[in-house]
Structure formats: C-alpha cells, structure tokens
Amino acid sequence: MVTPLRLYDTYSRQLREFPPSDSPARKNLETPITYYTCGPTVYDYAHIGNFRAYIFEDQVVRALEYLGWTVKQVMNLTDVDDKTIHGANPKGESVPAVEMLGRLGAYTAPHIEAFFEDTDSLNIRRAAVYPRATEHIPEMVRLIGALIENGYAYEGDDGSWYFSIKKFSRYGYLSGIKIEDVRLGARVSADEYEKEDARDFALWKKARPGEPAWDPKEFDSGSPLPVGRPGWHIECSAMSMKHLGETIDAHSGGHDNIFPHHENEIAQSEGATGKRFVRHWIHCGYLLVDGEKMSKSKGNYFRLRDVLQRGYNPLAIRLLLLSTHYRKPLNFTFEGLKGAEKNLKQLQAFLRRLERERTTVAEGPKSLGIGMGGAGVAINQAKDEFAKALTEDLNIAKALAAIFEMTRVVNTMLDDGMVLQEEMEQASEALLGFDHVLGLKLDEVREGEGVDAAFVETKLAERAKAKKAKDYARADAIRDELAALGVIVEDTPQGTKWFYAK
Ligand SMILES: [Zn+2]
Known part of the structure; x- marks a missing residue:
C-alpha cells in the first residue's frame, strides 16, 4: 500500500499531498522522492534544538518509507561560512588564504566527527549524501555566473557580488515579508541577519585578510568574480542542484531557516535556472527550554552532549523530541525527559x-x-x-x-x-x-541495563560445548541459570539466539 501524506507546505501555506502530484516519484515508485535537508554548520557541537530538526527530518524519511515510498535524502555540511571562519581564526590574524584553508579543515573535522557520533546515538539514519561546501566551490561559481548572465547579480563597491532582491518578483513570498522600498539597493554581507535587515545579500565575498579564498577563474576562466569565498546561502542552492537536480520534491529545515536562508535559496536557484526550485517546503517549530528561548546567557543552553552527560538515554531524548507535533513549539524540560524515559521503558x-x-x-x-x-x-x-x-x-x-x-x-x-x-x-x-x-530501537537493551552480554556469550559457548558432548543435563542447567537472570535462550535453525526478558 502506497499512500501520500497530507503535509503542510510553508510556501502555499496549506496542507498538500506529499509527494506532490507532479513529483516523478508519483509516476514511478522506484524513482526516489528528492529531499534536501539543511545540515549543521560545523563550528560547534549541535544543540538539542538542532536535533529536533534532524530527528524530525529522519522521521519524514522513515514515515514515507513505512508508507511504501523511496526517498533520497541529502544533508549538507556547512564547513565554510562566517561562523566556521571565525572559529578557525578567532583573533582575525592575517593568515595567508592557503594556510587558512588548512586551519579551517582542521577546525571543522572534529565537529563533523562529533555530529555523526551525536546523530548515531539518536538513531538518526544516515542521509544518502553529506556534501561539504568546500568541495562544491566550482558549482557555486557557475551558479553565480548564471545569475550574473540573467541580470540578478551585481558587483558592490566593496568588490563582493550581491543578489538584487528587487529583480526577483517573488522575493519574500516564502516568509511573507514585505520589502520596503527604502531598503532596496541596501546590502548585507553577513551570512545571518534578521527580517528587518532584508536587503541585497552576498553571493560571493571578496577575499579579506585572514579568510580562506578560492580563485573563481580556476573553475570558469571567464568569471568576473574576484578571489574570495561563497556566501552561505549559495552553498545550499548549488549542493541541492548538484545532488538532486534543479527541481526537487522537498526541502526542509528549522523554522529559523525560512528567513533569510530559504528565501534566498529560492531567489538564487530560480533566478539561475528559471525553473521551480522546490515543490514542497517543510519546516519544524522552535525548541524552548523550560518555556524560554535557549540562550547561553540564561544558562538553559544544552548541547546534546550536555544532556547525555547527565546520564540520560539518547533514545529517550529522541522520543521526547518527536512526541510534540513537528510544527508546534516544543518545550524541553528534564521532567519531560524523565517521563519519556519511563514511556520508552x-x-x-x-x-x-x-x-x-x-x-x-x-x-x-x-x-x-x-x-x-x-x-x-x-x-x-x-x-x-x-x-x-x-x-x-x-x-x-x-x-x-x-x-x-x-x-x-x-x-x-x-x-x-x-x-x-x-x-x-x-x-x-x-x-x-x-x-x-x-527509531527507538525497542528490541535492543541499553548496555548496562540487563545482564552483561559478554557473560551470556561465554555461558552460551559453554552450553554449545556441553551439547556437542551430549551432556544435555549440563546444557539445560546453563539454560536455566540464564533464565533465572532474565535471559531467554532460543535454538533456531539459524543458530542460538537470546534476549532479555526483564
Ligand atoms: Zn541550507
């Protein structure tokens, strides 16, 4: 049985069938649903709010598969942007660009490793591809080239290149912002900014001392772009197109990605290709801690690791993060986490x-x-x-x-x-x-919660030896000994299996 979902689409502001009726996946079930999910900026360990989004996205894939669909999920790793550069060069030293590239790689590598450790502990299944921004610079240069050709991009007086939002008539539709005329022509070069600061945003930033940089002419000899580095938003447009095609079925992220990130992605992608970028936009709600926005200064800021260090089962965290409807704000409390542990047990x-x-x-x-x-x-x-x-x-x-x-x-x-x-x-x-x-791994017992697995294996080896020697009394005695500890032994045609029953 293959059933479509009724899923909220942020763009059209209504519940719509998913996969959308014009998705190739609807015509041929073997064609996967193409799904791009904005991944982590690898400058820090991810916090529980980030994981609400990643668990939600994992849930989307798992639910679609349960209903009979196949899905190709891509999740990017942002390994070059304002935050990662600041992390790799916090004092803003005037380091040559090549050396900065090395520093950036050394700085982001452990964060990437930690990200996968965290997602594994939460039983978030791996996406098909995890493209890295630093490995897609040629694609970004070519995409900006198309925007220049189509008249959407221009060079600012600082030598960086910007997207002209007034040229893209649908700008602001996804987030519902109204662009005031006064801001037209004003520019913002930072990767992150608020709605009030909506203005022309940077596609390509001219090299500055102490930043990594690439020469666009290496990838496109006719490129007018200076030596420099990409803006954050162009990264996702380029990686989504490279791995999933110019038009994809779904794109998602947290609520805070709607503006400016996803708004800018639509403008860049559709401005370059002239085609619809995403058929269905999905966003999950905020995470609050004790009813308040998480912030380092308030002391209610939790990375996943901070919670695990207190001894909580990561799968109980998973259960807690998925039990509130994805579009509603989720209030994280340790009381709630204890409840989730009880429910899981x-x-x-x-x-x-x-x-x-x-x-x-x-x-x-x-x-x-x-x-x-x-x-x-x-x-x-x-x-x-x-x-x-x-x-x-x-x-x-x-x-x-x-x-x-x-x-x-x-x-x-x-x-x-x-x-x-x-x-x-x-x-x-x-x-x-x-x-x-x-994804709660209900059939697995957490280490330390049952009997020591190595002990059981030793006992089972002893039992197999006894059986081989036709000492059935001894074999049965071992079986009973294990049963008394709550370990059930089953002899099957595939060999001996065991599980905890307590
Ligand atoms: Zn993104």
Whole structure:
C-alpha cells in the first residue's frame, strides 16, 4: 500500500499531498522522492534544538518509507561560512588564504566527527549524501555566473557580488515579508541577519585578510568574480542542484531557516535556472527550554552532549523530541525527559513480555472461549490508526497514542491469559513495524541495563560445548541459570539466539 501524506507546505501555506502530484516519484515508485535537508554548520557541537530538526527530518524519511515510498535524502555540511571562519581564526590574524584553508579543515573535522557520533546515538539514519561546501566551490561559481548572465547579480563597491532582491518578483513570498522600498539597493554581507535587515545579500565575498579564498577563474576562466569565498546561502542552492537536480520534491529545515536562508535559496536557484526550485517546503517549530528561548546567557543552553552527560538515554531524548507535533513549539524540560524515559521503558518491557510469553507459555491459550481474539482487534486498530496519523501531517503524537493504547489493552489481556500465541507474534511484529518509523530501537537493551552480554556469550559457548558432548543435563542447567537472570535462550535453525526478558 502506497499512500501520500497530507503535509503542510510553508510556501502555499496549506496542507498538500506529499509527494506532490507532479513529483516523478508519483509516476514511478522506484524513482526516489528528492529531499534536501539543511545540515549543521560545523563550528560547534549541535544543540538539542538542532536535533529536533534532524530527528524530525529522519522521521519524514522513515514515515514515507513505512508508507511504501523511496526517498533520497541529502544533508549538507556547512564547513565554510562566517561562523566556521571565525572559529578557525578567532583573533582575525592575517593568515595567508592557503594556510587558512588548512586551519579551517582542521577546525571543522572534529565537529563533523562529533555530529555523526551525536546523530548515531539518536538513531538518526544516515542521509544518502553529506556534501561539504568546500568541495562544491566550482558549482557555486557557475551558479553565480548564471545569475550574473540573467541580470540578478551585481558587483558592490566593496568588490563582493550581491543578489538584487528587487529583480526577483517573488522575493519574500516564502516568509511573507514585505520589502520596503527604502531598503532596496541596501546590502548585507553577513551570512545571518534578521527580517528587518532584508536587503541585497552576498553571493560571493571578496577575499579579506585572514579568510580562506578560492580563485573563481580556476573553475570558469571567464568569471568576473574576484578571489574570495561563497556566501552561505549559495552553498545550499548549488549542493541541492548538484545532488538532486534543479527541481526537487522537498526541502526542509528549522523554522529559523525560512528567513533569510530559504528565501534566498529560492531567489538564487530560480533566478539561475528559471525553473521551480522546490515543490514542497517543510519546516519544524522552535525548541524552548523550560518555556524560554535557549540562550547561553540564561544558562538553559544544552548541547546534546550536555544532556547525555547527565546520564540520560539518547533514545529517550529522541522520543521526547518527536512526541510534540513537528510544527508546534516544543518545550524541553528534564521532567519531560524523565517521563519519556519511563514511556520508552514501558514499550521495551511490553515487547520483551510478548517475546517471553510467546516462547515460554505452553502451546495454545490458557483458556478458549468468549473474549478470545480481542487482542487481534486491538492490534489491527492500532496499525490503522498509526498509518492514518502519519498521513495526517505526520502526527506522531497521535501515532504514539495508538501504540500506548494497544500496549495497555494487550497487557491487560496478557494478565488474564486471553492472548493467543499468534496474537503475541502479531503484536510484537506491529510494534517493531512502528519502531521502523519511531527509531527507538525497542528490541535492543541499553548496555548496562540487563545482564552483561559478554557473560551470556561465554555461558552460551559453554552450553554449545556441553551439547556437542551430549551432556544435555549440563546444557539445560546453563539454560536455566540464564533464565533465572532474565535471559531467554532460543535454538533456531539459524543458530542460538537470546534476549532479555526483564
Ligand atoms: Zn541550507
């Protein structure tokens, strides 16, 4: 079954079918949905607000796949911009450009590594490609070349090149800002600025002492651009086109990316190609901490690492960050995180109970008669509601409610011995299916929470040896010893398997 979603599109300001009706993915299911996601600027460790967006984007991909679509996700790594340059040269020393390139690489490398460690711990699946800005300078130079040719770009009196927003009639549509006439012609060279500062923005910045720089003539001998470096916004336009094509299905980021970043991306991309850049724009809401905007000065600024250092399970953080509807502001509190840990444990315990009772309870139900088969109904209902919630603007909160209701109903029926073995199997299959979307690794026990895995493996090796020597009494004794620790051993045609049941 392949179902489109009803997903909010920031550009048209309404719920629309996704993938869009004109997406090639709608005509041929093997054609992936093309999805560009703005990635991290690798100048610091990412904070929990950043991860709200990355988890949300992972959720989009997982939900689409659950509904039968294939997706190609690209996430850029911004490794050259105002922030990374400042990080690599905080005192603004007059370092030669070539040496600055080396410094920049050395400065961003550990942040890139940390980013992947963080995303792995949150079980965010890898995108198909992680293009780096520093590796796409020729593409950016050529894109700016097209903008110059089409009359959208001009050279400022500072020698840098700018995009003229008055030339692009749709400028401001995505974010809904009105450009006042007084600002037309005024320029901004910083990568980040507020709506009030909407003005012509830098595409290419002329080299300054202490900054890395490239010579555009190396990539395009006719380029009028001076030795310098790209502005931040052109990076995403160039990398999106290179890896996904001139028109893509979806582009997303946090709410704060709408202006100026995505507004500028539309202007640059459509100004250069004359084609629609993105069919569907998706944005997730802000993250607050204790009801307030996160800020270093308020002491409520948390990088993911700060939270993990307090001993929290990263998957509970994941659960917390995905349980509020993606368009609403999310209020992060440690109280809420404790609640998420409890909910996560409840789901894990339910799955282990199903596994345990399925393999340990005697063949057939304890009693047959009125009321049997009710669990199957509850499971099917949960599956229907789960899929429906996904298609309703990715309502994960509603999908989670369906799962917890199924857990409650089936747990009660298990207490009463009213669940058929095949229903236990159905329930655990359904739960693992839901987990493809949630990504909570429900079937894995966190290290240190159960019995030591190495100890179990040693015991199982001993048991295999005993069996080989036909010492079945010894083999059974080891099995019982493990069972007493909550470890269930299963001999299958694929070999011996084991899992925790506590
Ligand atoms: Zn971007």
